[in-house]
Amino acid sequence: MMKRARQDAMVENAAPQTSQENKKQKTCFYGSAFSESDPHGSIDWGSLPxxxxxRIFQCLPLVDRARASSVCRxxxxxxxxxxxxRRFEFELNQPATSYLKSTHPDLIQQIIKRHADHLQYVSFKVDSSTESAEAACNILSQLVNCSIKTLGLISTAKPSFMNVSKAHFASALTVVFVNxxxxxSIKIDDTPVDDPSLKVLVANNSDTLKLLKMSSCPHVSPAGVLCxxxxxxxxxxxxxxxxxxSDELLLALSSEKHVDLEHLRxxxxxxxxxxxxxxxxxKQSWDAFVKHSPKVNIVMYFFLYEDEFDAFFREETPVTHLYFGRAVSKAMLGRIGLNCPRLIELVVCANGLQPLDDELIQIAQRCKNLTAMGLGExxxxxxxxxEFVKVCGGRLTQLSIMEEVLIPDNDYSLDRLHLEVSKHLGRMWFPDMMPTWMQFDAKVTKTLQVKCGIYT
Incomplete structure (x- = not known):
C-alpha cells in the first residue's frame, strides 16, 4: 500500500509537458516523429529517408510494394x-489451367517502359498452357533495351513452351541474346531453342556465358552445343x-583455352x-575431360528401361552422381561398382526382387568417394x-533406405540392424518408414533425391 501511495504522489507531482516538449520527445533518429509511449501510431512515414x-520495399511482396507506391509521391x-x-520473376498463368495468379498486365507494361534496362536477373514462370508461353515470348520480344545477366524459362508443367512455334520462340530469344x-546464366530446358539461336547467343555473349541448361531441347543438335x-x-x-x-564435345571442353568445367549434367x-x-x-574422351577439369561433377539421370543400358559403363566412366528413375538390373549395378571409381552419390528407385548384397558391397569397396546412397523398390x-555400411563407414553422410527394402535374416532383425548401422556410421540411424497409404511413386522418388542431395 505504501509503495502504491508513493507512485500516486509521483504522478500528481509530475509537471505536465508542453506541446513543444512533447514534440521534442517524439523526434527519432531518422527525423521521424515517434512517441515513446506510442511508437507505432505517431510515425511520420513520409519523412523516412x-x-x-x-529497404522496406525490398522486404515487401510485389503486390504490397505496388500498393505502397500509391501512399505518396x-x-x-x-x-x-x-x-x-534488378531481379524480377514474371508469373504467367491461365485461370483455366492454374490456380496461381499472374503478374498484372499493367505492371508488366510499366516494367517494359521504365525498367527494361534495369533488369538483370529475370525468370519467366508459366503454367502448361500455350497462351502463357506465348505471353512470355511477347514480353521477351519487347526487352530491346536490356542488360540481363541471368535468364530462366520455367514451365511448371508440360507442354508450355514446346507448343509455341519455333520461329516465334527463336525470334523472342534472339532479342535478348542480341541486346x-x-x-x-541461361536456363531454357524444355523449349524449342535451336542451333541458329545458339549461334546468336555465342556471337554476342561468348565472353560472359558461364552456365547453360537446356535439357530436353529437341531442336538443338550436337553441332549447336559444340559451337x-x-x-x-x-x-x-x-x-x-x-x-x-559426343567425344568431340568432351574434347572441346578439354581444350587448353577452356576453363575448368565445374558441373556437367x-x-x-x-x-x-x-x-x-x-x-x-x-574412355579416351572421358579421360581427357577429367584431366582438364579434375574437380568436375558429372551427374547422370537415367530414365531408361532395363534392356536399354547396354551402352553404359562398359568401361571406366568418371560419373560422380547417378540417379536411376526406373528399374535397373543387377548386372548394371555390378558394372557401376567396377567402372565408376569417382562415384559420390547413388540413388536407385527400383530394381526388382533380387537381393543386391554383392553389388552394393562391391560399390562400397571400389567407389571410395561414395558419401550418399538411396534405395527405393x-x-x-x-x-x-x-556389410555395405561397414565398408563405407563414417564417410556415408546421407543414407536413405525404405524399411521395406531390408530383408531380415537369421543373424539380424530390423531392431538390431539400426543399432549395427548406427555404430558403423558413428551416428543414430533408422530406416525410412513408408506410410501405408503411400505407394512408391513420384513423391517417394523426390524424397530420395532430396535426401541424397542430387535433386535440382
Missing part, C-alpha cells in the same frame, strides 16, 4: 528506384541430353523402349546391408 523506404519515387528492379551482351563449347571458354556449368553428348531419357539406340562415349538382406 530514401534508403529506409527502399515520395514512396512512388522509391518504387521506381533501379535497385528494386543483353552480358548473359552469364557453344568451342567459343564460350568461360563456361563452367552445362546441362543437356545424352544424345547431344546429362539426362539419359527414353520415352519408347527400343526406339533409341544409345551410343558409347570413348529394391531388396537387400540385413547382413548384406550392414
Amino acid at each position: 530514401h534508403h529506409v523506404i527502399l 515520395r514512396w512512388n519515387e522509391v518504387f521506381h528506384i533501379p535497385d528494386l528492379w 543483353s551482351k552480358s548473359l552469364s 557453344v563449347a568451342d567459343q564460350c571458354h568461360g563456361l563452367k556449368e552445362l546441362a543437356l541430353n545424352y544424345y547431344i553428348l 546429362i539426362d539419359v531419357v527414353s520415352e519408347n523402349p527400343g526406339q533409341v539406340e544409345f551410343h558409347t562415349i570413348k 529394391c531388396e537387400v538382406t540385413c547382413r548384406g546391408f550392414i
Whole structure:
C-alpha cells in the first residue's frame, strides 16, 4: 500500500509537458516523429529517408510494394528506384489451367517502359498452357533495351513452351541474346531453342556465358552445343541430353583455352523402349575431360528401361552422381561398382526382387568417394546391408533406405540392424518408414533425391 501511495504522489507531482516538449520527445533518429509511449501510431512515414523506404520495399511482396507506391509521391519515387528492379520473376498463368495468379498486365507494361534496362536477373514462370508461353515470348520480344545477366524459362508443367512455334520462340530469344551482351546464366530446358539461336547467343555473349541448361531441347543438335563449347571458354556449368553428348564435345571442353568445367549434367531419357539406340562415349574422351577439369561433377539421370543400358559403363566412366528413375538390373549395378571409381552419390528407385548384397558391397569397396546412397523398390538382406555400411563407414553422410527394402535374416532383425548401422556410421540411424497409404511413386522418388542431395 505504501509503495502504491508513493507512485500516486509521483504522478500528481509530475509537471505536465508542453506541446513543444512533447514534440521534442517524439523526434527519432531518422527525423521521424515517434512517441515513446506510442511508437507505432505517431510515425511520420513520409519523412523516412530514401534508403529506409527502399529497404522496406525490398522486404515487401510485389503486390504490397505496388500498393505502397500509391501512399505518396515520395514512396512512388522509391518504387521506381533501379535497385528494386534488378531481379524480377514474371508469373504467367491461365485461370483455366492454374490456380496461381499472374503478374498484372499493367505492371508488366510499366516494367517494359521504365525498367527494361534495369533488369538483370529475370525468370519467366508459366503454367502448361500455350497462351502463357506465348505471353512470355511477347514480353521477351519487347526487352530491346536490356542488360540481363541471368535468364530462366520455367514451365511448371508440360507442354508450355514446346507448343509455341519455333520461329516465334527463336525470334523472342534472339532479342535478348542480341541486346543483353552480358548473359552469364541461361536456363531454357524444355523449349524449342535451336542451333541458329545458339549461334546468336555465342556471337554476342561468348565472353560472359558461364552456365547453360537446356535439357530436353529437341531442336538443338550436337553441332549447336559444340559451337557453344568451342567459343564460350568461360563456361563452367552445362546441362543437356545424352544424345547431344559426343567425344568431340568432351574434347572441346578439354581444350587448353577452356576453363575448368565445374558441373556437367546429362539426362539419359527414353520415352519408347527400343526406339533409341544409345551410343558409347570413348574412355579416351572421358579421360581427357577429367584431366582438364579434375574437380568436375558429372551427374547422370537415367530414365531408361532395363534392356536399354547396354551402352553404359562398359568401361571406366568418371560419373560422380547417378540417379536411376526406373528399374535397373543387377548386372548394371555390378558394372557401376567396377567402372565408376569417382562415384559420390547413388540413388536407385527400383530394381526388382533380387537381393543386391554383392553389388552394393562391391560399390562400397571400389567407389571410395561414395558419401550418399538411396534405395527405393529394391531388396537387400540385413547382413548384406550392414556389410555395405561397414565398408563405407563414417564417410556415408546421407543414407536413405525404405524399411521395406531390408530383408531380415537369421543373424539380424530390423531392431538390431539400426543399432549395427548406427555404430558403423558413428551416428543414430533408422530406416525410412513408408506410410501405408503411400505407394512408391513420384513423391517417394523426390524424397530420395532430396535426401541424397542430387535433386535440382
